[in-house]
Amino acid sequence: MPATRTSNRRVRARAPETTREALVGAAYAQLAEHGFEGLRTREIAGAVGVNIATLHYYFPHKQDLVRSVVGHAMARFRSTLSGSGAPADQLRAHFEGLRLLSRKEPQLFAVMGELALRAARDPAIAAILRKTDDTWHETLAALVRQARKDGALDEQIEPEGIAALIVAALKGTYLIPVASAQPERLDQTLHQLERSLGLRRKTTRRRP
Amino acid sequence: MPATRTSNRRVRARAPETTREALVGAAYAQLAEHGFEGLRTREIAGAVGVNIATLHYYFPHKQDLVRSVVGHAMARFRSTLSGSGAPADQLRAHFEGLRLLSRKEPQLFAVMGELALRAARDPAIAAILRKTDDTWHETLAALVRQARKDGALDEQIEPEGIAALIVAALKGTYLIPVASAQPERLDQTLHQLERSLGLRRKTTRRRP
Amino acid sequence: MPATRTSNRRVRARAPETTREALVGAAYAQLAEHGFEGLRTREIAGAVGVNIATLHYYFPHKQDLVRSVVGHAMARFRSTLSGSGAPADQLRAHFEGLRLLSRKEPQLFAVMGELALRAARDPAIAAILRKTDDTWHETLAALVRQARKDGALDEQIEPEGIAALIVAALKGTYLIPVASAQPERLDQTLHQLERSLGLRRKTTRRRP
Amino acid sequence: MPATRTSNRRVRARAPETTREALVGAAYAQLAEHGFEGLRTREIAGAVGVNIATLHYYFPHKQDLVRSVVGHAMARFRSTLSGSGAPADQLRAHFEGLRLLSRKEPQLFAVMGELALRAARDPAIAAILRKTDDTWHETLAALVRQARKDGALDEQIEPEGIAALIVAALKGTYLIPVASAQPERLDQTLHQLERSLGLRRKTTRRRP
DNA sequence: CATGAATGAGCATTCATTCAT
DNA sequence: CATGAATGAATGCTCATTCAT
Structure with missing residues (x-):
């Protein structure tokens, strides 16, 4: 059973979303603000409050995270x-x-x-x-x-x-x-x- | 008398433009092909056939080169x-x-x-x-x-x-x-x- | 009564050896194939079908596992x-x-x-x-x-x-x-x- | 004309060899001491007293450096x-x-x-x-x-x-x-x- | 003008290890 | 026993920029 967000030792308050969702959200925000040119995995992980290795735990390659962001954006738009x-x-x-x-x-x-x-x-x-x-x-x-x-x-x-x-x-x-x-x-x-x-x-x- | 372009040891045939212009043109082409995300000064210098340090002689910072590219593109468009x-x-x-x-x-x-x-x-x-x-x-x-x-x-x-x-x-x-x-x-x-x-x-x- | 190996959910068929022995065997095989340079604990755990944390339960440090592999190899050779x-x-x-x-x-x-x-x-x-x-x-x-x-x-x-x-x-x-x-x-x-x-x-x- | 060693600002005294040769020598020594498993480009560059980027200037990939070391070792042995x-x-x-x-x-x-x-x-x-x-x-x-x-x-x-x-x-x-x-x-x-x-x-x- | 050599800061990725459950 | 999630410390490599010649 995955640990619930509330038991997480992280201090930074976050919506009750999974780390995975939080990473996609942060990547989405970073992409909007800095573009692909300025999209940094460390920045994304930092925004979520997790270690860079945690980002790679969910998204082995930056590309995988980008793909998820694309899906997220498309869903937002189609709605x-x-x-x-x-x-x-x-x-x-x-x-x-x-x-x-x-x-x-x-x-x-x-x-x-x-x-x-x-x-x-x-x-x-x-x-x-x-x-x-x-x-x-x-x-x-x-x-x-x-x-x-x-x-x-x-x-x-x-x-x-x-x-x-x-x-x-x-x-x-x-x-x-x-x-x-x-x-x-x-x-x-x-x-x-x-x-x-x-x-x-x-x-x-x-x-x- | 300074060496003219034609006496330059570079093999690559080029229009009788200055090195400066050639750099802007190469940057323009690179920007079109790879975007800002993939814009590399070494690639630009290489395309022109000059050393990376030469590029920095004409454009101390990458930003300066980009500005020239902007001007170049605007001129093309306004025409x-x-x-x-x-x-x-x-x-x-x-x-x-x-x-x-x-x-x-x-x-x-x-x-x-x-x-x-x-x-x-x-x-x-x-x-x-x-x-x-x-x-x-x-x-x-x-x-x-x-x-x-x-x-x-x-x-x-x-x-x-x-x-x-x-x-x-x-x-x-x-x-x-x-x-x-x-x-x-x-x-x-x-x-x-x-x-x-x-x-x-x-x-x-x-x-x- | 503790669950026996046979009741384990792991699909991969294995000889009725303990998880510990299986890990040593997998490490032995990995060491032979990839050398120390390419010896990865995750790969070993994956070959056995257990979580990386399980490997560390049996062998707190990679070194401990290596030691067991040495013993295994020596036994094979002396025979x-x-x-x-x-x-x-x-x-x-x-x-x-x-x-x-x-x-x-x-x-x-x-x-x-x-x-x-x-x-x-x-x-x-x-x-x-x-x-x-x-x-x-x-x-x-x-x-x-x-x-x-x-x-x-x-x-x-x-x-x-x-x-x-x-x-x-x-x-x-x-x-x-x-x-x-x-x-x-x-x-x-x-x-x-x-x-x-x-x-x-x-x-x-x-x-x- | 390449700068001579003597005019180099590096403090560390070195034999009058090129940076390239020094890197191969350091890699050779590191390989002997730590094996492939422990061969670190940063360590090699550090031993020579140059930045890691300098190492990659001469040997774009670690593999290239290793190849040179192989050549060096073979020459030593054949002699x-x-x-x-x-x-x-x-x-x-x-x-x-x-x-x-x-x-x-x-x-x-x-x-x-x-x-x-x-x-x-x-x-x-x-x-x-x-x-x-x-x-x-x-x-x-x-x-x-x-x-x-x-x-x-x-x-x-x-x-x-x-x-x-x-x-x-x-x-x-x-x-x-x-x-x-x-x-x-x-x-x-x-x-x-x-x-x-x-x-x-x-x-x-x-x-x- | 032009270059070879060199660098600081940074980047995505890896890996053994830890821990609450 | 076993696991999913998480991490600290690297690791090879990149890139704009600098500088003596």
Whole structure:
């Protein structure tokens, strides 16, 4: 029977998660903050309060830990894709959800960005990201298709193209952090996206 | 008289550029291929055929070399922003130009992606990127504004929002390489962008 | 009643030996295969199918386990020294026995070689090996002495010198594995030894 | 032009050898003293008085350094094989030379022993050792053959077998350090070898 | 300008050993 | 008896940087 967290002699207070989960969480945070370039196993172990050898007990190689972090990030992100209600409402909710997420957990987007770049050199990560990408694209295309059928969107609209545009715009908005210094750009982009889709009246202004 | 490049004992044929320029070019290529994570000064010096100490003669610190690479990349990118002709044509040309550039010099986008992520941790890079970003945004907004005045675009259109959307979509398309495995997404995005702007008839299909 | 070996959940079939004996046997095998340089307690425990902590229950320190392996190897080797019959026959049998042993249990010689080298740095092992060495030497000297008395060997022969030569030649033959690639050297050596002792006619050839 | 030793800022006095040679020498000494098991690059660098990174500057991998040590040891050993004079005298000189060498440079035999054992797991070392072994064997066989022709040795003698016996006995004597505690064994072995070859009268005693 | 040699600080990984359960 | 979890102390190796020539 594994020792319970409470009986652990470690002083540092921690949520009642396993050491393994704590390591993944710490690696996730470190990756968001320092990128792959600055991802140090010792730093991760230190953040959790365990010896570096303990990290290697759970994840023999750094790569194994990274893989777990990828899984963690993907799960976090995919959880934002589910929704309910009318398609047009779901689209609006998706945009709004990402906006909120970017404020509450900016780490997720930083990690996604790192993974996206690393995917160019790591086929394993590329495959995983592609799967998430496809799911995202398909989810949006289905929503647009349904909204069009419901009459909420113009019949001339092409669901695939629209979905591709949305995904690209959201990636460009959230994964490329340069614009974060100009938050109005983010809003402009999203509003324009909603306007282009007819989800928002053209006369509506952000700050009346 | 100092020895000219041609009298140099280095065998590797090189354009008549200075060692300094060669180093920046090699660093640019290395950054595109291996990212910041795998950027090694020895590798760069080796690619140019000079001793590592020579690299440090021109760029005392790695950071200095990186800064030069940033400048190099920015210059390359900004050169794609200039154009002439009717605004609507210029917009089309901009899209087409990027499409071509992504095929002819994919390195530029890889480097831009790396810089964009690093900007989150490096204020100096962030500032430079922001300037380019602003230029890009302004150029597009001006074009849209002019096109609207010319009657080529709907009067209801908001130049700022459209520009933000275009920039975001292009960033998401070119700087995030995941989609590269599904090249049709790239085209879908660009076509949809053109359609949304009325630059392309809705009935126009890529492959009739 | 304590659980017997047979009720153990370990799947790997094992002779009805104690865990302790199994550990010594596994360590013996590992030492033969990887040498002291590659002797890993985890590997040994893994081969037996027990936890590394269990190994340390039986052998608090790696050194303790090694000591047991030394004892095991010595016992194996000394068992080859006993014999019966006429001295000359015993000598022949000893040579033949080692030849067979080197084919059937090459591990023993590998381990002996490792121990012999380590003896230079480990007085405890040196003492044990010296004892075996003395026994070996004395056994041979006694045989030679008796054979000489029996008239089977030349009266001029010096038992001590002959014994030392035999031991040295056998060590050089069996403990130094380089020659293993030239198996004929091994036979040449043994035949020559037998010839020198008059145990084999000079005209006898291995391959007529 | 490489900096001369004398201008080096290192305090530790050293023979006027290159850093590279000093590293090989230190590795040789360390290997003799601690065996492969205890061979530490940091220790070697420390003995020479250079940083560990300097060691890796000359020998990128530990293996590379070991290879140089093997070459060094082989050169040392082969230098003992050359001789001049009558074959019988050369044989006597060879024995005497090894006896002296074992006193003056016991490290060589310790290293040879380590290499011999490691050869079982390292084909590269095995190949090198085999070559030296063959040279040794051939040199001795040729001497014996010549001595036989000169009438210094019995016509019945088989040069190949005798050479194999000599090599085995010398290996067992010098590479297996156990007997070093009983130095008389070493002499007994060598004397017996000489007697067996007729190089020494049977009545000759070391200590009358 | 250019280089060979050298280094300090650090990195992922390993391994025998310990301990609460 | 036996184990999962954890650790301290290395170990081979890397990399940007320095410096005398």
